[in-house]
Amino acid sequence: MSLDTRLCVERSTFTLDTSLAAASGEVVAVLGPNGAGKTTALHALAGLAPLSGGHVRVAGRLWEGEGTHLPPQARSTGLVAAEHLLFPHLSARDNVAFGPRSRGTSRAAARRRADDELDRLGIGDLADRRPSALSHGQAQRVALARALATDPELLLLDEPLSALDPVSRPAVRATLAHRLRAFTGVTVLVTHDPLDALTLADRLVFVEGGRVVQEGTPQEVVARPRDRYVADVVGLNLYAGEATDGEVVQTPAGPVVTAGHEHRGPSWAAFSPAAVALYLSRPEGSPRNTWPVTVAAVELAGQTARVRCTGDLDVTAEVTATSVASLRLQPGLQAWATVKASEVRAYPA
Numbered sequence: 001m002s003l004d005t006r007l008c009v010e011r012s013t014f015t016l017d018t019s020l021a022a023a024s025g026e027v028v029a030v031l032g033p034n035g036a037g038k039t040t041a042l043h044a045l046a047g048l049a050p051l052s053g054g055h056v057r058v059a060g061r062l063w064e065g066e067g068t069h070l071p072p073q074a075r076s077t078g079l080v081a082a083e084h085l086l087f088p089h090l091s092a093r094d095n096v097a098f099g100p101r102s103r104g105t106s107r108a109a110a111r112r113r114a115d116d117e118l119d120r121l122g123i124g125d126l127a128d129r130r131p132s133a134l135s136h137g138q139a140q141r142v143a144l145a146r147a148l149a150t151d152p153e154l155l156l157l158d159e160p161l162s163a164l165d166p167v168s169r170p171a172v173r174a175t176l177a178h179r180l181r182a183f184t185g186v187t188v189l190v191t192h193d194p195l196d197a198l199t200l201a202d203r204l205v206f207v208e209g210g211r212v213v214q215e216g217t218p219q220e221v222v223a224r225p226r227d228r229y230v231a232d233v234v235g236l237n238l239y240a241g242e243a244t245d246g247e248v249v250q251t252p253a254g255p256v257v258t259a260g261h262e263h264r265g266p267s268w269a270a271f272s273p274a275a276v277a278l279y280l281s282r283p284e285g286s287p288r289n290t291w292p293v294t295v296a297a298v299e300l301a302g303q304t305a306r307v308r309c310t311g312d313l314d315v316t317a318e319v320t321a322t323s324v325a326s327l328r329l330q331p332g333l334q335a336w337a338t339v340k341a342s343e344v345r346a347y348p349a
């Protein structure tokens, strides 16, 4: 049930050219900024956006390319969008049974399958309810059950959790993770949420301007981001530069970033916001990575705060709420950011 595809789609002002591949049972998360082409890629897989080039091959069968174009209804896909789009006049059970029914399954068998799928998603007791009597999280589980009830070869999830409130979102995410582990088809998940991607996906594919800018396992991407957007998603400071003098990465803007190990040539240098310390005056016996910055924004989340600083080198720091109070961190404040060289990872670009 593998996926092998190159998706070329021409829009008036936008071109998508993205390859995606996955083995049976794998979940591929597609991430990228607004307008990157994520939904276009999903629509191309579903047959809703015709390809101008490339191909879609699923389980060894050509769905599109080389003169073939299977229409959406001839493709074995299940699609779940942010809004559930359930039939309002049907019960949860009949919504889910609709798929198998429309593929010729008998009414009784389709209903049994629906009950089974609703059970697996933890809402078997809600089978008789109509969508208007379901919470958003429950309705989204029904939408997932409906997509899965036809045993699709390709499950397409377009921001499936984005419309959920912060309380139901983790619960539905956990149910989805559990259900996907038993799903033998390929899942393509479009999401903006790094937590969705890191907890649900086997592979991450980052798209920008219609092209893949980085892909790999979550572990690979988190360890070595190679793009500013990717670094933002995984919460790291990232700089491109040239490692000229062993440990030193020279950035185009001027400042150097010193890493704890030797490396030469075009490089990335990355460090965690938690490794950054902020001071109001230049610290004594400064670490080699010490840069003057101006605080641009402070976002408090519980006991910690992310402090975005600008300067010749833009730096994001993660400090305790106590530090925010004691340093009186606020936009416009001049400060010094320091990072130990041993906290910086440098790797070839």
Ligand SMILES: Nc1ncnc2c1ncn2[C@@H]1O[C@H](COP(=O)(O)OP(=O)(O)OP(=O)(O)O)[C@@H](O)[C@H]1O
Residues within 6 Å of the ligand: 011, 012, 013, 014, 032, 033, 034, 035, 036, 037, 038, 039, 040, 041
């Ligand atoms: N039917 C269309 N006709 C012309 N241009 C389109 C069409 N659909 C999308 N686009 C353009 O293609 C580009 C990619 O859009 P797409 O919806 O795939 O991005 P996305 O990555 O899903 O973005 P978002 O995260 O905002 O949903 C955008 O510039 C968009 O304006």
